[in-house]
Amino acid sequence: MSEQDLTVLVVDDDECDRIAMHRALARTSPGAEVHDVGSQRSALSLLSERPFDCAFVDYQLPDGDGLTLLRNALARGITTPIVMFTGLGGEALAVEALQGGAVDYLSKSELTTERLRRCLGRVARPGRVPAAGPPETLGHLLRAIDNAAESMMVTDSRGRIEYVNPAFTALTGYRKEEVLGHTPRLLKSGSTPTAIYASLWQTITAGEVWRGEFTICRKDGTDLESALTVSPIFDEHRGIEGFVATHRDITREKTLAARMERLANTDGLTGLFNRRHLMARMEQELARARRYSRPLCLMLVDLDHFKQINDRFGHLSGDEVLTGSAQVIREVSRASDLVSRYGGEEFAVVLPETAIEKAQPMAERLRRRLAARRYYLPDRRVVSVTCSVGVAQLGAEGGTDSLIAAADAALYRAKGAGRDRVVVAG
Numbered sequence: 001m002s003e004q005d006l007t008v009l010v011v012d013d014d015e016c017d018r019i020a021m022h023r024a025l026a027r028t029s030p031g032a033e034v035h036d037v038g039s040q041r042s043a044l045s046l047l048s049e050r051p052f053d054c055a056f057v058d059y060q061l062p063d064g065d066g067l068t069l070l071r072n073a074l075a076r077g078i079t080t081p082i083v084m085f086t087g088l089g090g091e092a093l094a095v096e097a098l099q100g101g102a103v104d105y106l107s108k109s110e111l112t113t114e115r116l117r118r119c120l121g122r123v124a125r126p127g128r129v130p131a132a133g134p135p136e137t138l139g140h141l142l143r144a145i146d147n148a149a150e151s152m153m154v155t156d157s158r159g160r161i162e163y164v165n166p167a168f169t170a171l172t173g174y175r176k177e178e179v180l181g182h183t184p185r186l187l188k189s190g191s192t193p194t195a196i197y198a199s200l201w202q203t204i205t206a207g208e209v210w211r212g213e214f215t216i217c218r219k220d221g222t223d224l225e226s227a228l229t230v231s232p233i234f235d236e237h238r239g240i241e242g243f244v245a246t247h248r249d250i251t252r253e254k255t256l257a258a259r260m261e262r263l264a265n266t267d268g269l270t271g272l273f274n275r276r277h278l279m280a281r282m283e284q285e286l287a288r289a290r291r292y293s294r295p296l297c298l299m300l301v302d303l304d305h306f307k308q309i310n311d312r313f314g315h316l317s318g319d320e321v322l323t324g325s326a327q328v329i330r331e332v333s334r335a336s337d338l339v340s341r342y343g344g345e346e347f348a349v350v351l352p353e354t355a356i357e358k359a360q361p362m363a364e365r366l367r368r369r370l371a372a373r374r375y376y377l378p379d380r381r382v383v384s385v386t387c388s389v390g391v392a393q394l395g396a397e398g399g400t401d402s403l404i405a406a407a408d409a410a411l412y413r414a415k416g417a418g419r420d421r422v423v424v425a426g
Contacts, residue, residue, distance in 0.1 A: 006032040006120075009046060009080070011069070012058040013038040017108065021056060021085070028116045038062070040069045047073060052080045054120060056106070059086035059093065067209075070101045074238075083119060095145065095152070095244055096209065096231050151247040154233070157240055159183045171247060173219030184245070189223050191215035204230050204243055216247065225251045269319060270326035273340035278348055281338050282400050285352055289394055296394040297359035299349040300407040301329065301366065304386045304419040306345035317377045321385055328373050332366045356393040356424060363389045363422040371420065388414035392425035 006029050010021045018036045025034050035052075037043050040063045047055065059066040066084050073082065084097035087108040094105040104119050145152050151171040154163040161179050169175055172187060179186065192215050203210040210230045215223050226247045233242040265277035273281070282298075289296040303325060310318040322345065329347055333339050338350035349366075351359050370387045377383060390411025394403055406425040414423040 006054075007052045008032055008034045009043065009052045009055040010034060010036040010085075011038075011040070011043040011055060011061065011066075012036065012085070013060075013062050014058070017058065017087075020108075020111070024111055024113065024116050027113050028120060040064045040072070043069060044072055044076065044078075047078045047080055048076060055080050055082045056085040057082055057102075059084060059097075067097065067100050070097070074101050095246070096229070100209075100231070101234075148246075153179075153184065153245045153247075154242060155184070155245070156242045159243070162242065168247070171218075171224075171249060172216070178219075187216040189215045189217040191223060200228075200230060204232050205240065207232050207234070207238075207240060213250070214247075224249055225254045267341040270323055270341050272326050272330070272347070273338065275340065275342055275348075278338065278340035278342065278350070279400065282350055282403075285338065285350055286394060286400055286403070289352065294353055295355040297351040297354045297356055298392050298394075298403050298407045299351065299359065299363050299366070300342065300390045300404075300411045301347040301349065301370075302388050302411055302415070303345040303370075304388055304415075306385065309383065309385070313377055313379070313381065313383075317375075317383075320377065321375050321383070324373055324375050325370060325385065325387075328369050329366060332362075332369050356391065356426075359391050359393065360422060360424055363391050367420070367422055386420035388419050389422040390414055390425065391422060 008025060008029075010018055010025075012018050012021070018038075022034055022036070025032050035046065037046060038061075040061045043055070043057065057066045057069055061069065066086065070082055070084075073080070081103040082101065083104045083106055084094070084102045085106045085108065086093070097105050106115065106119055145165050148165055148167055151168040152163075152165045153161060153168055155161050161182055161184065164174075164176050164179055168179075174186070196212060196214070200210045200212070209232075210228075212228055214226045214228045216226050217223055227250045228245060228247055230243055230245045232240045233244055235241045265273055267274045285296060288294070303321070306318065306321070309321055322341075326339075326341065326347070329349065330339055333349055334351075336352055338348075338352075340348050342348040351362065354362070367387055367389055371384060373384060375383050375385070388411055390407045390409065390413070392403055392406035392410055395406075410423040410425040414421050417423065
C-alpha cells in the first residue's frame with residue numbers, strides 16, 4: 001500500500017497550527033489525505049464515522065483537553081492511533097499522555113520533517129510511510145524521564161517503587177538504591193490529612209488521574225510542599241500494572257502566597273487585621289453563632305482626642321500611640337477574639353462565645369489598661385490616652401451591619417457622655 005493511501009486527522013482549534021501541520025505533512029508524506037477539525041466533539045464524530053491511520057490531537061481544545069479526548073475515544077472503541085501534539089507541558093504531560101493511551105507525543109516547538117517522519121513510521125500501518133530508521137519511542141521516553149526537570153517516580157500496582165529519576169533524588173535527598181522496593185510512605189509527613197491519602201488511592205485504583213498538593217518529608221527530615229500528579233499505568237488489556245507520580249516543589253510559591261495573604265489582611269502600621277479581613281471574618285463568626293445559638297459581642301474602641309496628638313506632636317508620635325494601643329488591645333484580648341484596626345484611631349474586637357454580661361467587664365478592663373499606658377515621644381514628652389468603648393451583642397435578628405451600627409451608636413453615646421467610658425447598646 002502506498003503513502004498516497006495515508007489518511008491523517010489533525011485536531012486543533014488554532015488555524016495557524018493547523019496550517020503548519022498541513023505543510024509539515026505535505027513535506028513528509030506528499031500524497032497523504034489530511035482532514036482537520038477544531039474541537040473534541042467534531043473529532044470524536046469523525047473518528048467514529050471512518051478510519052484514520054493517525055490523529056494528531058492538540059492538548060488544548062475549546063471543549064476539553066486532549067487527554068479527555070483520548071479517554072472518550074477509548075471508551076467508544078476507536079482504534080485510530082492518537083499522537084498528542086501540543087505547545088504546552090513537558091515531560092510530565094508526555095508521560096501522562098502516553099499512559100492515557102496516546103501512541104506518541106510531539107511538541108509543536110520541536111516539529112521537524114524528520115521527527116514527523118519517525119512518528120508516522122511508528123504509528124501508521126506498515127508500508128504507508130517511507131522508512132526512517134528503527135523505532136525510538138521507548139528510548140526517547142526513558143531519556144525524557146531521566147532528564148525531566150520534575151521529580152518522577154514509578155511504582156508497581158501495589159505501590160512499591162520501581163524507578164525514580166535524578167530529579168527525585170535532588171528533590172528528596174533519597175538515592176535510587178535507597179527507595180527501590182519501598183513504598184512512597186517513606187516520604188510521608190504528619191502534615192497531610194489521612195483523607196487525602198485515601199482519596200488519592202481510591203482515584204488511581206479506579207484508573208483515573210489524581211492531582212493535588214502534598215507535604216512530603218525529605219531524607220534530612222525537612223518538609224516541602226509538593227504539587228503531585230499520579231497516573232495509572234495500563235497494560236494492553238487496560239489493567240493497572242503500576243503508577244507514575246510527578247512531584248513539583250511549590251514551597252516557595254506557598255510561602256509567597258501566604259505572605260501576600262497576610263499583607264492583604266493585615267494593617268501595615270499596627271500589625272492587626274485590617275477592616276477588610278474583619279468584615280469577612282465577622283460574617284463567618286456571625287453565621288457560626290447563629291447556627292449553634294451561641295452569644296457573640298462586638299466592641300468598638302475609639303482613642304479620645306487623638307487628633308490633638310497628631311496636631312501637637314506630629315504624625316510619627318500619633319503612629320507611636322496607635323501601635324502602642326494596638327499592643328495593649330492584643331494583650332488584653334483572648335486568643336479566640338478577633339482584633340482589628342477598624343479605621344483611623346478606631347479598633348474593633350469581635351468576642352465569640354461571649355454574652356454582654358461578660359463583654360462589659362472585659363471592655364472596662366481594656367479601657368483601664370489603655371488609660372494606664374504611657375507613651376514616650378521623640379521629644380521626651382510622656383503622654384497617655386483614654387478611650388471610649390461601645391459594646392453590642394448579636395441580636396435574634398440582623399447581621400453584621402446591624403451589629404456594627406448598634407456598637408457604633410453605643411460608642412457615640414460614650415463620646416457624648418464625656419469620653420473615657422464604656423457604654424452598652426440597648
